[in-house]
Amino acid sequence: MTDDKLVRMANQIATFFATQPDADKAAKVAAHLTDFWDPAMRAQLSAYAAQGGTGLDPLALDAAKLL
Incomplete structure (x- = not known):
């Protein structure tokens, strides 16, 4: 999977959980x-984050x- 797609998917999940009361x-x-x-x-996401996580x-x- 491309990093761009991985970032987009992770950001979509983060956007959802940002609205939750937890x-x-x-x-x-x-x-x-x-x-x-x-x-x-x-x-792949962990490695990308370790390299700076541009765009996340x-x-x-x-x-x-945390992974």
């Missing part, structure tokens, strides 16, 4: 990624660091 939104995003993304996608929503970036 306190630890990054943990909720990370849990969603763990539940619904395959391990290769999570690994701050919430998605925080979640990626």
Whole structure:
């Protein structure tokens, strides 16, 4: 999967969870990624975040660091 598509998908998930009342939104995003993304996608997102995460929503970036 391209990084652009991965970023877009992670940002969409972060946008949804940003509207939820939960306190630890990054943990909720990370849990969603763990539940619904395959391990290769999570690994790619983690690696992308470790390289700076250009274009990732701050919430998605925080979640990626929790994976």
